[in-house]
Every structure is written in structure tokens, then in C-alpha cells.
Amino acid sequence: MNEAQQLKLQALLDGELPEREAREILAWTQRDGAAAALLAELKNTRQALAKSEPHLSVSESREFYWSKIEREIQRLEPRATSATGFSILARLRRRLLPASALATVVIAGMIAHFNAPQAVVENVADADATSVETTLANSDATTYRDANEGTTLVWFSPAVDDSPANNNIPAAIN
Amino acid sequence: MSGNNYSDDEALVKAARHGELAAFEELVFRHRDQIYARAFSMTRNEEDAVDLSQEAWIKGWQRLKQFQGESSFTTWMTRIVINLCLDHLRKQKRQRADSIEEMDDESGGVERQMPVVTVNPTAGLERAELRKKIDAALGQLSAEHRTILVLHEFEDMEYKEIAKTVGCSMGTVMSRLFYARRKMAMLLANVRKDI
Numbered sequence: 001m002n003e004a005q006q007l008k009l010q011a012l013l014d015g016e017l018p019e020r021e022a023r024e025i026l027a028w029t030q031r032d033g034a035a036a037a038l039l040a041e042l043k044n045t046r047q048a049l050a051k052s053e054p055h056l057s058v059s060e061s062r063e064f065y066w067s068k069i070e071r072e073i074q075r076l077e078p079r080a081t082s083a084t085g086f087s088i089l090a091r092l093r094r095r096l097l098p099a100s101a102l103a104t105v106v107i108a109g110m111i112a113h114f115n116a117p118q119a120v121v122e123n124v125a126d127a128d129a130t131s132v133e134t135t136l137a138n139s140d141a142t143t144y145r146d147a148n149e150g151t152t153l154v155w156f157s158p159a160v161d162d163s164p165a166n167n168n169i170p171a172a173i174n
Numbered sequence: 175m176s177g178n179n180y181s182d183d184e185a186l187v188k189a190a191r192h193g194e195l196a197a198f199e200e201l202v203f204r205h206r207d208q209i210y211a212r213a214f215s216m217t218r219n220e221e222d223a224v225d226l227s228q229e230a231w232i233k234g235w236q237r238l239k240q241f242q243g244e245s246s247f248t249t250w251m252t253r254i255v256i257n258l259c260l261d262h263l264r265k266q267k268r269q270r271a272d273s274i275e276e277m278d279d280e281s282g283g284v285e286r287q288m289p290v291v292t293v294n295p296t297a298g299l300e301r302a303e304l305r306k307k308i309d310a311a312l313g314q315l316s317a318e319h320r321t322i323l324v325l326h327e328f329e330d331m332e333y334k335e336i337a338k339t340v341g342c343s344m345g346t347v348m349s350r351l352f353y354a355r356r357k358m359a360m361l362l363a364n365v366r367k368d369i
Binding site (some may be wrong): 006007011012014016030034037038040042044045046047048049050052053054055056057058059060064066068069070073076077095106139 | 190195199202203206207210214217220227228232235236262264290291292294295301304305306308309312323326329332333348349350351352353355356358359362
């Protein structure tokens with residue numbers, strides 16, 4: 001029996017042969033005693049190994065085994081991990097940030113809507129009572145002051161950060 | 175773990191993917207023996223197996239986002255530790271000087287001449303005794319033969335998958351598996367104890 005024939009026998013056992021070839025090899029084992037004996041040996045070995053993998057356990061304690069893993073994870077990504085409470089808070093904060101920015105814009109808009117027309121029309125000639133000024137050189141913030149109403153509106157327009165959540169966030173100061 | 179009661183791996187994996195290290199620790203605790211056992215079956219060295227299994231967990235944490243749940247979490251982790259063990263064995267092989275003994279391992283010349291074991295050497299053995307004999311026999315195989323045998327018999331991998339994992343031809347897989355089985359048969363039968 002040559003090596004190729006031996007490997008065919010094994011392939012038959014492992015179900016790796018095409019159907020026609022499997023039938024041929026099976027017929028051969030029925031005619032050839034040596035082939036049948038080798039096939040039986042391979043089968044016995046396979047059966048012995050099946051579901052007989054030795055059971056092994058880590059001898060180190062849970063804490064000791066984990067400590068090395070934890071240390072390495074923390075070393076590789078110190079800020080990526082967190083305790084549960086912190087992670088929930090962080091996720092909540094991330095989700096609420098755009099909503100809170102939008103709410104601030106809406107409130108400021110409403111204040112401007114109810115106050116500004118009256119202030120502008122009534123005080124358009126009175127430069128001291130109502131004024132609009134750009135407070136920063138690169139136009140980061142604009143202040144709207146209504147002396148009659150005692151209202152100051154500061155309008156922030158970040159020049160560098162163009163993310164939607166940070167654009168045009170007004171703050172009303174009374 | 176923040177009062178959470180995780181009953182299955184899926185929930186733990188989900189929490190770990192969101193950065194909960196405590197959830198990942200629980201996964202490690204649940205499956206560390208299985209991952210360690212696979213590393214030991216391939217390396218046959220307790221210290222290496224502990225190190226490689228820990229390295230596998232670290233890689234597992236780093237790649238958690240890639241785990242899509244097509245297989246079980248333990249299958250996924252087992253693949254990671256197998257790959258690490260294969261890298262480890264390759265490094266060891268490179269460091270070893272070529273020898274005649276190693277050439278015999280590759281060609282399987284010795285095993286081809288062995289007589290067929292006609293009786294089932296494990297018949298009538300208790301499961302615990304059988305496991306002990308198998309463990310001892312596995313320890314006497316070369317790393318190349320043992321690797322293929324472990325992947326085929328314990329991981330249920332097909333020839334093609336083994337060839338891809340190990341990085342060799344299907345012919346080499348078949349050849350190594352054949353000689354590994356023949357050697358195991360002889361060792362289990364105690365025909366030759368010093369192969």
C-alpha cells in the first residue's frame with residue numbers, strides 16, 4: 001500500500017472524499033485485508049480522541065490571572081475603559097449635548113423675537129439705549145444690549161470648531 | 175458589576191464592547207480554562223500556555239468590535255489563541271536548529287513502517303483513564319503533528335480550513351494527520367513508549 005492509498009483511506013474516514021471515490025475506496029477495503037486493518041486502526045484512534053480531550057484548568061487564581069490582562073489593557077488604552085456608571089453617564093452626556101445646544105438656540109431665538117423688534121424700532125435712533133457690537137476681533141462673539149429692557153444677549157459663533165452642536169450658541173444675560 | 179446579572183455571554187460581550195471591563199473580566203473567568211486548555215494542547219508547556227492564553231484575552235478585548243456573533247464567543251476566542259500558538263510554535267521552530275529527527279517528523283518515514291494496531295487499545299478504559307493516556311500520548315507527538323491532530327479532532331476543522339489556518343498545503347495536512355494518528359495508535363497501545 002503506497003502513501004497515496006493510505007491517505008485516501010484516511011480521507012474516507014474523515015468524509016473528505018467525493019461520493020464516487022468514497023465508494024471505490026470502500027470497495028477496495030472490502031477486498032484488501034491490509035487496507036481494512038489500517039482503516040480500523042485509524043477509526044479506533046479517532047474514536048478514542050473524540051470527546052476525550054484532557055480537561056485542564058488554569059492553576060493561577062482568578063485575581064492573579066486577570067491582573068496581568070487588566071494591566072495590559074489599561075496600559076494599551078488607558079481612557080477607553082471605564083466602570084459602568086461612568087460609561088452610562090458619558091453616553092448620556094454625548095446624546096444630550098446636541099439637544100441642549102438646540103434648546104439654547106431656540107430659547108435665545110424666542111427672547112430675541114419678543115424683544116428685538118420693539119427694541120430696534122423704538123430705539124433705532126437711540127444709540128445709547130440699544131447697541132450691537134462685535135466683541136472679538138475674529139467675530140467669535142456678538143453682544144446685543146437693550147438698555148431699556150435691561151437685557152444683554154451674547155451670540156457665540158466659534159470660528160474654528162464647525163461642528164453642528166457648537167455652532168451659534170447664544171446666551172442670554174439679564 | 176454594577177448590580178447587573180448577566181446570564182449569557184451575549185450580554186457580557188455587548189457590555190464589554192461598550193467599555194465595561196468588569197463584563198470582560200466575567201467572560202475571562204467563565205472561559206479561561208477552555209482557552210488555556212487549547213493553548214496547552216498545542217504548546218505542551220504550562221507557562222507558555224498561561225502567557226498565550228492571557229495574550230489571547232488582551233487581543234480579544236482589542237478586537238471585540240470585530241466580533242459579529244457569527245460563531246460563539248468561545249469559538250471566536252479559541253481561534254485567536256490558536257493563531258497565537260501557531261505564531262509561537264513558528265518562532266520556536268525558527269530558533270531550533272534543523273535536525274535529522276525533525277526531518278523524520280516532516281516526512282513521517284518512521285510511522286509508515288509501523289505495524290497496524292489490530293486491537294482497539296482504548297477499549298474498556300474509563301473516561302478519566304483514557305483522557306490521561308491521550309494527554310500523555312499527545313505530549314510525545316511533535317508540535318507539527320500535534321497541531322494538526324488537535325485542530326482536526328478537537329476543533330472539528332476540515333482539511334481545507336486547517337491548511338488555511340496553519341499556512342500549508344492540504345497534502346501536508348493529510349500527511350501530518352495520518353502520521354499523527356498512527357503514532358497515537360502506537361502510543362495508546364504502548365507498543366512503543368519512546369517514539
